[in-house]
Amino acid sequence: MMNMNTKKSFLTVSITSALLLGCFSDSNNSNNEQSQPILASQFSNILDRSGTPNHLAEVGAGNHMAYTPLHDNGAWHGHLLPDLSQSNENTAGGFGTTIIAEEYNVSMAKYLEKPMIILDGKKADFTTKAYSIPGALIQKLTTQDGLVIDLTLRFVSDRSSLLETKVLNPTSQSLELSLSGQLVMGYYAKDGDAQSQPSLSEKLPDYTRTLNSDNVGNVVVDFGRERDSWYVRTTGESAFHITRSIPTITTLTDNAYTSIKRITGNETFYTVFTHTLTAQEWAKEKTVVDDILANPTTYLTASINRWETYLEKGLSNDSVAPEHERVAVKAIETLNGNWRSPAGVLDHHTVTPSVTARWFSGNLTWPWDTWKQAYAMAHFNPDVAMENIRAVFQYQVQEGDALRPWDQGFLLDVVGMNMGKPRAEAENRTEFNDAQTWNERDTKPSLASWAVWEVYSALKNEHQREAEAIAFLQEMYPKLVAYHNWWLTARDTNKNGIPEYGATFDTEHNVTAEEAAKPRDMHNNWNGLAINAMKYKYIKLGEDKWTYDAGIEGYNALLDSQNYVDIGSPAQTAASWESGRDDAAVFGFIDTIADAKSTEPMSITQAQQIDQLGRYAVKHGFDNSITVNEIVDGNGKLTYIAEYTNTTPENNDKLNLAKKEWQVKFAESKDTNGQIVGYSLKQESVDQASYWYSDNNYLAKIAQAIGFSDDALEFKAKAEKTKQYINQCMFDANSGFYYDISINSVSLSNGCAGEPLSHRGMGPEGWSPLFNGAATQENADAVVKNMLDINKFNTHVPLGTAALDSPAYGADIYWRGRVWVDQFYFGVRGMANYGYQAQANEYVARLFQNAEGLTADRPIQENYNPETGAVQGANNFSWSSAHLYMLYNGFIN
Incomplete structure (x- = not known):
């Protein structure tokens, strides 16, 4: 590994030298000086960027894109190197291409601009080398006779990528150069198997792809309007342009093109690939494309230097092992690849969770992800870090909001280029008004000030941009304060200054007048129920179908009565989303006998393994013996359903004791006029309290930095009060761990809202006070002891989202077992904060060693199996990348 000081000197000298050297002969551009990548060239094939798509949706594990295309500069398309391992595919020299169709990343072309050369009437036989470096895809095609084609592809604007093609012809004979492209024809394949799926045109007849060419051979693919698919969305104006610096003779078929050019001697030419989402975007970008082709080396040099700067700024740790640096x-x-430029109703650059994950692409933006992404990117791409934060705050609810005026200061859970229908109707939007993912049902934990302070610190101390750093604090401070105050208005039902998690007053949670009046059918279950009442559903004891009802009083009463097999509420789901830990045990999520249902044969042992609540209830003397019945419905479909063998009232009473310990009641938050403004879980969460402690501390720092000293004193006082409350009320001395606590109808004599919910098991919320610095040393010692326990969190990949002995644990359960890198980071950072650096380092080493593919060329994953290290969840995941970068940048030594 090269020392970073050496790297920096080498970078400066090399770029200067490269600018002085003449480059390859370029008949299309007199400005031949082009710098060369120095740092980037040391890191080839960090990610496997090869793939030859044949279908619109080619997916692997988790139904996420099977490939990792190069995305960069916020552009809305990506490129792949050819998969040279597929011996039956002649794709060498071409670039597979994907487009981000608003909210989804899909394959567009098997290859574009695949070169072929005819010499003396024969097709030249090339040997191909293909590889990637940060910011570029590179191919080199050579023949035994010395004929060479060098291909370098980079992104040069927020809508366009640029391919440089250099043909070295030592024969000086006239050659026929052919450039071809082939669109994908299939609709869907998983793990390479099309599974008898229909063709793309059969499945999506409105998603037409019309190829056209102009009089100099440039190609455009125009896409038809498609709004209903959950795989691709287009406006009817979106297009993909292929624009070259040389004229060609182009022929087209329905799904392919071939462009011919005769050349003599050496030749360098350029191709610009541009994906635009609307006609207006293309009208704007066409001017950019013209400038790119007039000055191609200028744009390529800018791309090279941009990536050299990312690496120079980002690779700041001189004391790490090579595998850490490669990660x-x-x-x-990964973070730069997930960067998207403004589109639709979102005016800012942003960073999405994963460009290759089906539900996380487009420019979809979550606050919880943003805080972490911005914290990391502040060190190597601070402008995008700031923009990502601004994207979250663009739709912060203001006074007099058209849709939810009671939620002033609220940050929406998900925003993107298409607005949700309720808000679009309230704001009279006539376009970009039919989002499938926009979400106003909840927000995310309050680490915004933590992220803003890190961006400020990096701007000031690492990038020497102090004036901009202060301006950014001044810009964000009133927004951060409004967000902070919203928590107290909408999520503090017992008014003790410690916010809870909850859900908004929203049409997904509350019965609307239209739903109450409309007859019940498969799309509406709420006819005749009270307007604005909270929705819920349940399966009554002795039945197997859902009953739908509404009203918070009825919901809480049903929990007390225990007259249900299963129960659910959209507001409970949103409240768990608000925590950032969707189905965590602490929020009452545990698998029940209702989950022991399958169309595949299921043994009694398998059914009991699924029924976590029944196993838990054994502590109360419950007999969890199970019978598995085979049920055939009216269509002849066989289903295996588990039922308890002992259904006596006495046995049911023992099960009810267990249910009561896992039930989560709700409370309403109301304004001074008695209007419902939201819902809160009737428990105070220790992780939220810890983030609240940090939020107050960082707001105090920000206030002090921009001259609001009185505000700073107030925030410091609130932080100290929160710290005392956490340690007095949320720590259980018997088990040595922090837990959420219940909110009782009457507070305890010590001022606590209720008792620790230790019976739901240990999770990462328990080390949140250590990460945020709110724990006492004595309590932290006890927590770390549990974190190091081989029967709890000390696993193959450590620090899973539930302890091994948690009643709701499962190695493959989303937030009740899997290792999430953010919670892992919070854990090891918390350990180090309280003197356990050596143990934290050992855990970090184990993560790098045991997380599948992490130090190889596999994508960074959403989460990992704690027992095996197997990859789980979405690939190319931003917040995992952010926290791995944090481990590299400020932790590993």
Whole structure:
């Protein structure tokens, strides 16, 4: 590994030297000086960027894109190197291409601009080398006779990528150069198997792809309007342009093109690939494309230098092993790849969770992800870090909001280029008004000030941009305060200054007048129920179908009566989303006998393994013996359903004791006029309290930095009060761990809202006070002891989202077992904060060693199996990348 000081000197000298050297002969551009990548060239194939798509949706594990295309500069398309391992595919020299169709990333072309050369009437036989470096895809095609084609592809604007093609012809004979492209024809394949799926045109007849060419051979693919699919969305104006610096003779078929050019001697030419989402975007970008082709080396040099700067700034740790540095580069590539430029109703650049994950692409933006992404990117791409934060705050609810005026200061859970229908109707939007993912049902934990302070610190101390740093604090401070105050208005039902998690007053949670009046059918279950009442559903004891009802009083009363097999509420789901830990045990999520249902044969042992609540109830003397019945419905479909063998009232009473310990009641938050403004879980969460402690501390720092000293004193006082409350009320001395606490109808004599909910098991919320610095040393010692326990969190990949002995644990359960890198980071950072650096380092080493593919060329994953290290969840995941970069940048030594 090269020392970073050496790297920086080498970078400066090399770029200067490269600018002085003449480059390859370029008949299309007199400005031949082009710098060369120095740092980037040290990191080839950090990620496997090869793939030859044949279908619109080619997916692997989790139904996420099977490939990792190069995305960069916020552009809305990506490129792949050819998969040279597929011996039956002649794709060498071409670039597979994907487009981000608003909210989804899909394959567009098997290859574009695949070169072929005819010499003396024969097709030249090339040997191909293909590889990636940060910011570029590179191919080199050579023949035994010395004929060479060098291909370098980079992104040069927020809508366009640029391919440089250099043909070295030592024969000086006239050659026929052919450039071809082939669109994908299939609709869907998983793990390479099309599974008898229909063709793309059969499945999506409105998603037409019309190829056209102009009089100099440039190609455009115009896409038809498609709004209903959950795989691709287009406006009817979106297009993909292929624009070259040389004229060609182009022929087209329905799904392919071939462009011919005769050349003599050496030749360098350029191709610009541009994906625009609307006609207006293309009208704007066409001017950019013209400038790119007039000055191609200028744009390529800017791309090279941009990536050299990312690496120079980002690779700041001189004392790490090479595998740690390669993971850091992978994290930088992933975060920059998930960067999207403004589109639709979102005016700012942003960073999405994963460009290759089906539900996380487009420019979809979550606050919880943003805080972490911005914290990391502040060190190597601070402008995008700031923009990502601004994107979250663009739709912060203001006074007099058209849709939810009671939620002033609220940050929406998800925003993107298409607005949700309720808000679009309230704001009279006539376009970009039919989002499938926009979400106003909840927000996310309050680490915004933590992220803003890190961006400020990096701007000031690492990038020497102090004036901008202060301006950013001044810009964000009133927004952060409004967000902070919203928590107290909408999520503090017992008014003790410690906010809860909850859900908004929203049409997804509350019965609307239209739903109450409309007859019940498969799309509406709420006819005749009270307007604005909270929705819920349940399966009555002795039945197997859902009953739908509404009203918070009825919901809480049903929990007390225990007259249900299963129960659910959209507001409970949103409240768990608000925590950032969707189905965590602490929020009452545990698998029940209702989950022991399958169309595949299921043994009694398997059914009991699924029924976590029944196993838990054994502590109360419950007999969890199970019978598995085979049920055939009216269509002849066989289903295996588990039922308890002992259904006596006495046995049911023992099960009810267990249910009561896992039930989560709700409370309403109301304004001074008695209007419902939201719902809160009737428990105070220790992780939220810890983030609240940090939020107050960072707001105090920000206030002090911009001259609001009185505000700073107030925030410091609130932080100290929160710290005292956490340690007095949320720590259980018997088990040595922090837990959420219940909110009782009457507070305890010590001022606590209720008792620790230790019976739901240990989770990462328990080390949140250590990460945020709110724990006492004595309590932290006890927590770390549990974190190091081989029967709890000390696993193959440590620090899973539930302890091994948690009643709701499962190695493959989303937030009740899997290792999430953010919670892992919070854990090891918390350990180090309280003197356990050596143990934290050992855990970090184990993560790098045991997380599947992490130090190889596999994508960074959403989460990992704690027992095996197997990859789980979405690939190319931003917040995992952010925290791996944090481990590299400020932790590993």
